[in-house]
Amino acid sequence: MVFFPRKLIVIIILPSIIGMSKAVLEDGVIIDIADETLAFTELIGSALVGRCKDLRILRNLNVILAENGCNGITLSYLGGLSMFLKFEDDVSCTDFMLEYQGWKDWFSSFEPWECQSLPLERFAWVKIHGVHLQLADNDVLNNIDEHSGKIVHGSNLEVEDEKLSVGWIALLVGEGGRIHDQVTLRWKNK
Numbered sequence: 023m024v025f026f027p028r029k030l031i032v033i034i035i036l037p038s039i040i041g042m043s044k045a046v047l048e049d050g051v052i053i054d055i056a057d058e059t060l061a062f063t064e065l066i067g068s069a070l071v072g073r074c075k076d077l078r079i080l081r082n083l084n085v086i087l088a089e090n091g092c093n094g095i096t097l098s099y100l101g102g103l104s105m106f107l108k109f110e111d112d113v114s115c116t117d118f119m120l121e122y123q124g125w126k127d128w129f130s131s132f133e134p135w136e137c138q139s140l141p142l143e144r145f146a147w148v149k150i151h152g153v154h155l156q157l158a159d160n161d162v163l164n165n166i167d168e169h170s171g172k173i174v175h176g177s178n179l180e181v182e183d184e185k186l187s188v189g190w191i192a193l194l195v196g197e198g199g200r201i202h203d204q205v206t207l208r209w210k211n212k
């Protein structure tokens with residue numbers, strides 16, 4: 023399976039809502055939100071936040087759950103490796119969470135949804151270019167970017183590829199701007 027990077031355009035809409043105030047600072051806009059604001063409270067007790075073990079599981083989670091008889095679950099993607107699992111009722115949710123042997127191969131962790139703050143994670147598709155052909159080994163390409171985040175999809179450069187001058191790696195990163203680093207490769211005293 024081939025992954026293609028996509029450009030993401032983010033548009034922030036700042037509504038004028040009672041209970042919110044906004045102040046413009048040098049770093050941007052800050053919106054103060056009322057402390058009692060909580061979204062999706064109706065799902066407390068009947069939803070879980072799960073962290074998938076890897077990108078393959080994340081992409082195929084609907085199929086994996088269906089093949090294992092886990093019905094009545096609606097999935098919503100939260101970013102990074104996190105999924106929001108909504109159940110038909112609180113009993114189904116509790117039963118699923120307590121059935122550790124059933125989900126331990128797909129998820130590294132679960133927590134009940136209680137309107138808690140969740141860490142922000144995202145995938146960053148990093149384009150690596152400028153590596154000389156004799157060094158364009160997948161291990162070398164993966165090594166270049168492993169310091170910028172956790173590699174969730176390593177380089178798949180193959181001799182049959184039409185473009186051997188560019189490699190793509192998917193990293194799991196937290197908040198932050200663009201990844202734009204330069205590295206120097208040292209090989210045979212060059």
